[in-house]
Amino acid sequence: MSSFSDEAAGMAVTIHLHLNGVPVSAQVDARQHLGDFLRESQGLKGTHIGCEHGVCGACTVQMDGQAVRSCLTLAAQADAADVRTIEGLSADPVVHALQDSFVRCHAMQCGFCTPGMVLTAAELLKTCALPSREQVREYLSGNYCRCTGYESIVNAVMDAAQTLAGEA
Ligand code: FES
Numbered sequence: 001m002s003s004f005s006d007e008a009a010g011m012a013v014t015i016h017l018h019l020n021g022v023p024v025s026a027q028v029d030a031r032q033h034l035g036d037f038l039r040e041s042q043g044l045k046g047t048h049i050g051c052e053h054g055v056c057g058a059c060t061v062q063m064d065g066q067a068v069r070s071c072l073t074l075a076a077q078a079d080a081a082d083v084r085t086i087e088g089l090s091a092d093p094v095v096h097a098l099q100d101s102f103v104r105c106h107a108m109q110c111g112f113c114t115p116g117m118v119l120t121a122a123e124l125l126k127t128c129a130l131p132s133r134e135q136v137r138e139y140l141s142g143n144y145c146r147c148t149g150y151e152s153i154v155n156a157v158m159d160a161a162q163t164l165a166g167e168a
Pocket residue numbers: 048049050051052053054055056057058059060069070071072
């Protein structure tokens with residue numbers, strides 16, 4: 001008896017989405033995850049793939065305004081969605097402030113976790129403009145960093161929140 005995954009293997013699905021504001025149509029394998037589609041078919045290498053099972057947060061992108069793990073999302077699920085990657089968000093004021101603060105606070109070393117950290121932190125700051133350090137730690141607890149020890153990342157998110165509050 002064949003399983004669903006056997007039947008889905010090699011099955012092509014046509015998707016139409018907005019990717020970083022641009023309409024994109026593509027044929028994807030029914031089992032391809034969104035992260036691989038973004039990196040391999042669309043050349044968007046800012047989306048990093050680490051664990052591939054939803055644990056590290058490196059692959060985080062925005063789908064319809066929500067931070068999602070692109071290794072746990074099928075490309076086929078992005079049909080009709082608005083998908084934004086780190087490359088398409090530098091004009092977003094919250095993401096831009098976070099990027100500035102990550103540089104200012106030395107919140108990255110190898111940079112592997114950084115796009116996922118920034119997109120997850122952006123989601124937090126859009127719902128909670130001035131979080132406590134504890135709230136930042138809690139919100140980022142699903143994003144792993146092997147390099148920084150997290151302190152500088154929390155500093156950067158706090159710094160971005162202050163910057164954005166000063167601009168409001
Ligand atoms: S690669 Fe998606 S959560 Fe780790």
